Amino acid sequence: MIETKRPKMELLSGTFVEMLVDEGLTLLETQGIMVENAEALRLLGDAGAVVDLAAQRARLGRRMVEGCLASTPSSITLFDRSGEKAFAVGGDEVHFDPGSAAVTLLDHDTQEERKAMTADLVDFYKLVETLEHIHFQSTGLISSDVPAAVSDGYRLYLGLCLSSKPFVTGTFRVEGFRPMKDFLVAVRGGERELRLKPLAIFDACPSPPLKWSNLTAQSLLDAARAGIPSELISMGLTGATSPVTIAGTLVQHVAENLSGLTICQVAAKGAPVIFGGSPASFDMRKGTTPMGAVETMMIDSAYAQIGKFLKLPTHAYMGLSDAKVNDPQAGFETAMGAVLGALSGINVISGPGMLDFESSQSLEKLVIDDGICAMVYRLLAGIAQRDDPIALGLFEAFAPDMQFLSLPHTRQWYRKEHILAGLVDRDPYEAWVTAGRTSIVDKAHADVRRRLGKYEASPLADPVRKEMDKIMAAYARSQGVDRLPVSDF
Amino acid sequence: MNKDELLRSMNEAIVAGNKAAAAALGAEAVRSGADLLEVIEKGYVPGLQKVGELWEQGEYFLPELISSAEAMKAAMAVLKPELDRKNIEAQRGGxxxxxxxxxxxxxxxxxxxxxxxxxxxxxxxxxxxxxxxxxxxxxxxxxxxxxxxxxxxxxxxxxxxxxxxxxxxxxxxxxxxxxxxxxxxxxxxxxxxxxxxxxxxxxxxxxxxxxxxxxxx
CATH class of the missing domain: 3.40.50.280 (Cobalamin-binding domain)
Known part of the structure; x- marks a missing residue:
């Protein structure tokens, strides 16, 4: 029997990959990076970097970076809240998670973006919990009814109470790390247990070009020490904050990611790191950052190829759109990105549900995108040889009136070879008219209601929940926040 | 270069976003004792207006826009000391x-x-x-x-x-x-x-x- 080929694409030749990595390393050695964090600078200096403390600049030698690369794990295994279900983040495994930290929600009834509230975030978590092709949760909305001083921690607290999936999240303030780590430790039952079974990935975004802010550098140090995977989100904007050529932006991307990885390794050797990003093909007319541009997807696919060459787990912001509502643009940009990202073998693909340059989330889009992800997984499963001979056996009884519907062979394989349509329309025209010409968006809205209705909480064990409540209350108190939105989850 | 040529070249330097040319033409104006307010108003500024039009028509994008602005700044940097020396107040926008x-x-x-x-x-x-x-x-x-x-x-x-x-x-x-x-x-x-x-x-x-x-x- 033939081994099933996993469909795959690569945009760069092997020689080109090596050149891009080489220039990235040279850039780190000659120009270095800016690090606005004293401890990170000190650690880099101790590990052999040439550090100018006054200028907050560190030049990283090639051998040092290569050493850090060697100590970074090539694969990470995330576990769900129960600690039972494992998700390999490495190789060509693909996991989707909703695009993170949107500030608005597309309101289905008004078709307007509005500020997200805690109640929306609760619906968001519940809905994602029911979507089987979106493996990870993300702290996907920033609730406007939560004081900024505690909003990073509060959204993770809510998420862990409401969902069993692994999380993609991150800090908004240096003070946010401690309670967020404490939540994860509380769920796992100990620091060592969390290290053994990571439950969340923390995103950290360098400021292009080549700078780590105090907040993001601190997040790298803190996460590395706790054994929490850091996802490095380089985001050069072609021609604005990075070179205008795609290859030039890739050089900067390599340098930024490898510098982040180095900061993690000097804080804790062996710390898990994901080679990721959210770069964009800067729009020279509007000054915007289109995530649905084909050039953006090309940058993503290419840096992921480089990440794989470096034997690192990979991440990208793909499978999302810049459309403002769930229109044809939303569909095609999302599907293109999801397909290209998956064919590139990107391990964590952040995007579903997201609109408007990563600023808006839509519950309806989440369920539509779950259907896109289902198709993508089918595509990745490839074409298998099920029988030997492949089909000749079926034709032994060939006759002019032969049909296949009633064959046991059809019944045996159709659910494995073909996936169900989900929300997409496959009605004959008359049936579609009779059914009220319903659009996929309306069907999605009904599906959102249905799913929220059938969501069943799998509550945290009582002592864990009590511990979480205690941590949250202490964090709020320490930040001078005396009341948080009450929700009846 | 006669005055008309000078003004036209200034206009073109701004439209092309050519910083070096815009500055050189400013120096040329100073050297030849041209009326500096006139070269600003009739040479450089129309170039800048043209750039605005090209932007609005969708011909020009951000890189052209920013290069033209830089060219204008380079020209003004050459003219400014001379204007100050002669105590001439160039028409400022505020x-x-x-x-x-x-x-x-x-x-x-x-x-x-x-x-x-x-x-x-x-x-x-x-x-x-x-x-x-x-x-x-x-x-x-x-x-x-x-x-x-x-x-x-x-x-x-x-x-x-x-x-x-x-x-x-x-x-x-x-x-x-x-x-x-x-x-x-x-x-x-x-x-x-x-x-x-x-x-x-x-x-x-x-x-x-x-x-x-x-x-x-």
């Missing part, structure tokens, strides 16, 4: 304080607007990104600016545009300044809501708005 509000490090859009304003003849005080609100007011008071431009790229920081207006009111300075807002989440509606004096959606529109606000054409 003083503008600009910056990205505190908590927000996005400055691409703000830089563009600052550059275009400067090229358009305004005296621009660019405070950078993540600027404490008090600093906008301190600077405007110190230099005697009439206009404060506030950029914000995040919905979480745009509220600082509103806070600045409140701060001006508290200090009894609200009527002294025109406050203009911009950035991805801002809008005409937002400007109205927070009691700002105006909103512009891009750098070209911002220059027009500032010109109107400062009582220009």
């Amino acid at each position: 003083k503008v304080v600009i910056g990205t509000v505190e908590g927000d490090i996005h400055d691409i859009g703000k830089n563009l607007v600052a550059s275009m304003l400067q090229a358009g003849g305004f005296e621009v005080y660019d405070l950078g990104a993540d600027v404490k609100l008090e600093r906008f007011i301190e600077k405007a008071e110190a230099v005697g600016a009439g206009i404060i431009c506030l950029s914000a790229l995040l919905t979480t920081t745009m509220t600082n545009q509103k806070r600045l207006i409140g701060l001006l009111r508290e200090k009894g300075l609200r009527d002294k300044y025109k406050v203009l807002v911009g950035g991805a989440p801002a809008s005409h509606k937002w400007a109205d809501e927070i009691g700002a004096d105006g909103y512009a959606e891009n750098a070209v529109a911002a220059v027009k708005l500032v010109r109107t606000m400062s009582g220009g054409d």
